[in-house]
Amino acid sequence: MDLKEKYKMKGDSVVIPKISVRNLTVIYRGNHDTPAVQDFSFNVPAGGFTSLLGTSGCGKSTIINAIAGFVPPTKGQVLMDGNPIMGPGPDRVVVFQDYVLFPWKTVLGNVEFGPRMSGKSKNDCENIAKEYIELVGLRGYEHKYPGELSGGMAQRVGLARALASEETGVILMDEPFGSLDAQTRLIMQELLLKIWEDLHKTIVFVTHDVDEAILLAEEIIIMTASPGRVKKVIDVPMSRPRSYRDIASAEYIQIKGEVLTLIREETLKIMNVSSLVKK
Amino acid sequence: MIPFIKKLSSKRLAILVPIPLFLLLWEIVSRVGLYNAALFPPPSRALLALIEMLKEGTLLSDAFISVKRVSIGFCLGSFAGISIGTLTGRSKFFGITLGQLIQLFRPIPVIAFVSLTIIFFGLGEFSKYFLITWGVFFPVWLNTDTGISRVESSYLRAAQSLGANTRRLLTEVIIPAALPYIAAGMRIGIAVAYICLIVAEMTGASEGLGYRIEITRLVFRIDKMIGILVVLGVLGALSDGAFVWFRNKLLPWHKWI
Ligand SMILES: Nc1ncnc2c1ncn2[C@@H]1O[C@H](COP(=O)(O)OP(=O)(O)O)[C@@H](O)[C@H]1O
Numbered sequence A: 001m002d003l004k005e006k007y008k009m010k011g012d013s014v015v016i017p018k019i020s021v022r023n024l025t026v027i028y029r030g031n032h033d034t035p036a037v038q039d040f041s042f043n044v045p046a047g048g049f050t051s052l053l054g055t056s057g058c059g060k061s062t063i064i065n066a067i068a069g070f071v072p073p074t075k076g077q078v079l080m081d082g083n084p085i086m087g088p089g090p091d092r093v094v095v096f097q098d099y100v101l102f103p104w105k106t107v108l109g110n111v112e113f114g115p116r117m118s119g120k121s122k123n124d125c126e127n128i129a130k131e132y133i134e135l136v137g138l139r140g141y142e143h144k145y146p147g148e149l150s151g152g153m154a155q156r157v158g159l160a161r162a163l164a165s166e167e168t169g170v171i172l173m174d175e176p177f178g179s180l181d182a183q184t185r186l187i188m189q190e191l192l193l194k195i196w197e198d199l200h201k202t203i204v205f206v207t208h209d210v211d212e213a214i215l216l217a218e219e220i221i222i223m224t225a226s227p228g229r230v231k232k233v234i235d236v237p238m239s240r241p242r243s244y245r246d247i248a249s250a251e252y253i254q255i256k257g258e259v260l261t262l263i264r265e266e267t268l269k270i271m272n273v274s275s276l277v278k279k
Numbered sequence B: 001m002i003p004f005i006k007k008l009s010s011k012r013l014a015i016l017v018p019i020p021l022f023l024l025l026w027e028i029v030s031r032v033g034l035y036n037a038a039l040f041p042p043p044s045r046a047l048l049a050l051i052e053m054l055k056e057g058t059l060l061s062d063a064f065i066s067v068k069r070v071s072i073g074f075c076l077g078s079f080a081g082i083s084i085g086t087l088t089g090r091s092k093f094f095g096i097t098l099g100q101l102i103q104l105f106r107p108i109p110v111i112a113f114v115s116l117t118i119i120f121f122g123l124g125e126f127s128k129y130f131l132i133t134w135g136v137f138f139p140v141w142l143n144t145d146t147g148i149s150r151v152e153s154s155y156l157r158a159a160q161s162l163g164a165n166t167r168r169l170l171t172e173v174i175i176p177a178a179l180p181y182i183a184a185g186m187r188i189g190i191a192v193a194y195i196c197l198i199v200a201e202m203t204g205a206s207e208g209l210g211y212r213i214e215i216t217r218l219v220f221r222i223d224k225m226i227g228i229l230v231v232l233g234v235l236g237a238l239s240d241g242a243f244v245w246f247r248n249k250l251l252p253w254h255k256w257i
């Protein structure tokens, strides 16, 4: 709330970030000494694409879960359009690393889940679902069950299911391509880029893959290893539309060098600790 | 003849051979006369006894009444097990309060309740339905409770983030996710239903397959008794097969959960 006032007082036109994480600290029960995330702040503008990059266990999922409303902040605030997030809701849809498709529903049943929950007519639900199934290239698979799909296909269903929840302005993606093979992942990244450029959704994208973060995001937030804090925010000013070919550009290589150095520092911290423990 | 034999793969042989072979061995052992043939009749005699009971008209009417009792008891027990299991699996309060009450009754064998049932409800049909319902209830309840309370939280999160409210969460996610568990409980319930049926019919009935077993014992017609055992085996196998068939039709995805 006071964020709104702050912007007004500055006399600027009121630009409220779509997502605003402010001094977020999350401490899990039974883990009082080490917060999973500490004093974490960042903003994502409407239509923005922000990547959270950090080593495993640094608190990336915790931040996504706090924005999704699955996990309450221990301290600090998570705001959407300037209002505190009180719990999960269809204005922020999550795409999970392990897809979490409903195995008892067909591809169609999964994708039309969001529209059905919002009370649309049966016909509308089906039409919307088919549109997004087509968008992710799965026409003809409507009546298959998730158990019959490959990982890449399943995650395309996960993406279609999130997009079909059309009131959603925000898509939260928690290492969505982490369990896919390298080739499939590349195609999925391109598909996501195209969808983001066409549909103007706000995306928070968690990954531990440096290339993925640079290729996709406008802004990369590099996290410290446990507890998760903001280590550095890096702008990715590469032009749009992007494609996998940009990996060879001078700009890309320069950014990658910088990111790798920062990530390496954090990884070394963890490795040092574990080698000390061994002694 | 020879092409026919060639077509018989080893798998088909494995399916076709055991039962005829078993019957043949039984026939031989029985006819050799190692044991009193009246106490250990060959399968051919049991078959003749079945035909005899068919002609008398008792076989069909006994089988009919028994199947009716099993069906009604199974349906009532399943319904109660699923409803109460959903309640105890979903609500912490009922899970603890009702849950421990049910756990108290669950280990008591159904047979132990027969006398009390007869005292309370008499010798009529209700007592039979009650015992079968009682027996079926526990495995269905236990599996439903387990299935409902163990639904992966990631499914709940996914559904909530897509806008599901509490009611839709139950009907669209929790119950479907628990269905394979519930089906497994019901399958156990079928076997239990037959056990309870025979228990109920052997201890205070005037018709039904269990009653007929008692009668054949009293008149010393072991061939008839074995014939009825065979009928019970076939009925049980058919019920189970039909249930599995329906489950596979209705829950084609059950193997992926
Ligand atoms: N539900 C939980 N209860 C207790 N500790 C948790 C829970 N979830 C995560 N953690 C801990 O919090 C830290 C951050 O976890 P997480 O957010 O999953 O990291 P990441 O997604 O970056 O791998 C880890 O040390 C993890 O063990």
Ligand SMILES: [Mg+2]
Residues within 6 Å of the ligand: A060, A061, A062, A174, A175
């Ligand atoms: Mg994670």
